[in-house]
Structures are given as structure tokens and as C-alpha cells.
Amino acid sequence: MDSKAKAFIRLVKIMDDLREKCPWDKKQTIHSLRKLTIEEMYELIDAIIDDDYQSIKEELGDIFLHLVFYAKIGEEKEAFTLEEVLNDICEKLITRHPHIYGDTKVNSEEDVKKNWEQIKLAEGKKSVLEGVPNALPAMIKAYRLQEKTATVGFEWDNIEQVWEKVIEEQEELKEAIAEKDQNHIEEEFGDLLFALINYSRFLKVDPEAALEKINKKFKRRFEYIEEKAPKSLTEMTLMEMDVLWNQSKLTE
Numbered sequence: 001m002d003s004k005a006k007a008f009i010r011l012v013k014i015m016d017d018l019r020e021k022c023p024w025d026k027k028q029t030i031h032s033l034r035k036l037t038i039e040e041m042y043e044l045i046d047a048i049i050d051d052d053y054q055s056i057k058e059e060l061g062d063i064f065l066h067l068v069f070y071a072k073i074g075e076e077k078e079a080f081t082l083e084e085v086l087n088d089i090c091e092k093l094i095t096r097h098p099h100i101y102g103d104t105k106v107n108s109e110e111d112v113k114k115n116w117e118q119i120k121l122a123e124g125k126k127s128v129l130e131g132v133p134n135a136l137p138a139m140i141k142a143y144r145l146q147e148k149t150a151t152v153g154f155e156w157d158n159i160e161q162v163w164e165k166v167i168e169e170q171e172e173l174k175e176a177i178a179e180k181d182q183n184h185i186e187e188e189f190g191d192l193l194f195a196l197i198n199y200s201r202f203l204k205v206d207p208e209a210a211l212e213k214i215n216k217k218f219k220r221r222f223e224y225i226e227e228k229a230p231k232s233l234t235e236m237t238l239m240e241m242d243v244l245w246n247q248s249k250l251t252e
Contacts, residue, residue, distance in 0.1 A: 012082065015068045019076075030073055037066045049212050095119060110151075117151040128152055139208050142197045150201075159202040166195045224248035 001009075018025040040062045047055035071082040096119050098104035099112065106112050117128050125131075128151065132144045149155070156162045173188040200207040225244040229236060 011064060011068055015065070015072050019072055025069075028069065028073075030070060033066060033069060033073075037063075040066060045212075049209055049216075095123075113147075114151045117148065137208070139193075139197060139211070142194050143201065143207060146198050146201060156198075156202075159199070162195070162199045162202050166192070166199055169195045220252075221245055221248040224251070 020026070040059065044056065044059035044063060047059050068082070071080075071085055074080045074085075075082065094101045096116050097112075098115065098119075099106040104115060106115065120131070121128065128148050129145060132141060132148065136144065156165070169188065169192040173185070173192050176184040176188040197207050200210070222245075225241050225248065226233065228244050228247070229241075233241065
């Protein structure tokens with residue numbers, strides 16, 4: 001047995017012990033774990049955005065623990081076993097990679113994506129959009145919806161057309177604002193965001209990661225203002241705060 005298999009089996013055995021002997025672990029259900037799993041996933045995402053590989057390693061360990069935990073509960077409920085989980089994903093990967101495990105020829109990453117979606121439909125999926133969770137954050141969901149429909153040809157031909165759509169949506173938002181119709185404003189604002197997310201795909205930019213980096217930058221610079229402010233922020237003018245904002249940029 002190689003070291004990777006030994007390490008995984010060690011985690012499985014520890015989970016067995018915790019489920020049997022630890023009062024906290026014994027009480028957990030798939031529902032009580034759900035919110036904790038979401039928290040762990042966001043911690044992993046933070047580490048990935050920061051390119052912090054030490055934290056990525058630690059957060060991956062936490063995720064592995066949760067996966068084994070869910071599998072243990074599934075086994076107790078006689079719903080499925082860990083072996084079934086692992087074998088099912090192995091079979092799925094083999095089936096959906098016929099260019100590796102079969103005779104299918106591909107020339108690019110896009111060919112792989114198209115094959116993947118076509119295979120899913122052949123397996124009985126009713127829509128290429130199945131598999132995009134309703135609970136996904138809206139920006140990630142928009143990106144995934146666009147990415148999936150592109151695999152069947154529902155896609156602009158070039159990036160110039162995508163930018164033209166952004167400009168079109170921007171003008172429609174201006175018109176809605178002029179009408180002072182709040183519902184229309186919200187709709188057109190959403191259209192503009194959707195078009196910008198589509199543009200990000202053509203730029204090969206992850207919009208969620210890009211926005212989060214800006215969030216972190218904004219937070220860092222505003223905290224600098226709070227730290228260096230000579231008086232209460234409520235007593236400062238915007239111009240005075242802007243001076244400190246520009247100073248914070250020089251420290252980066």
C-alpha cells in the first residue's frame with residue numbers, strides 16, 4: 001500500500017473512532033455539518049485567492065475530514081458506503097474522459113468541455129444547465145451558466161461582440177434610470193452585470209476572484225485611513241480621507 005492510501009485509511013479510521021467515542025462527533029448530522037462545510041469551503045477559497053499554499057494544505061485537510069464524515073453518516077444510514085462514493089466518481093471520470101480511456105480525439109480544452117456536456121446529456125440529463133446549484137452565489141452561477149451554454153454553441157463569436165453587448169446594456173440601464181422605474185433599473189443593472197461577467201470569461205478572468213481581490217484591497221486601504229486618521233472619521237471631510245487613501249496606496 002502506498003503512502004497516499006495509508007494516509008487516507010488513517011483518516012477513515014480516526015473518523016470511525018470519533019464517531020464512536022467523541023460526544024460532539026456522535027451528535028453531528030448531515031444538516032448540522034452543512035453550515036460548517038460551507039465555512040470550510042470559503043476558508044479554502046480565501047487561501048486560494050491569497051496563493052497561500054500552507055493554508056490551502058490545512059483547509060484541504062478540513063474538507064477531506066468533512067467528506068469522510070458525510071460518508072460515515074451515509075454508511076450508518078445504510079444509504080451508501082465510502083467505497084461506493086469513490087468508485088462512482090472513478091467510473092464517472094472514466095466515462096467522461098473518452099479521449100483518455102477510449103478512442104475519442106480532442107484538439108483543445110474546449111473539445112473536452114463539449115464532450116463532457118454531451119456525455120452528461122446521453123446519461124439522461126435533460127439540460128446542459130443541470131448541475132448548476134441554485135444555491136450558488138449569483139456571480140459564480142452566472143459564470144457557470146454562460147460557460148455551460150457555450151459548450152453547445154450558445155456563445156458570441158468574438159470578444160468585440162461581447163463588449164458591444166456590455167455597452168448596449170449600459171445604455172439600457174441609463175434609460176431605465178432616466179425613467180426612474182426602480183424595477184426596470186434593477187433588471188437592467190442585472191443585465192449589465194451578466195454581460196460584464198460574460199466579458200470576464202472572454203478575458204479569462206475569474207470575476208469572483210477579481211472582485212474578492214478588490215474587496216481585500218478596499219478593506220486594507222480603508223483600515224489604513226482608520227489607523228492614521230488624526231480625528232474621528234465622522235469629523236473628517238471626504239477630501240481629508242482621500243489624502244490618507246492615496247497614502248495607503250503608496251505603502252503597498
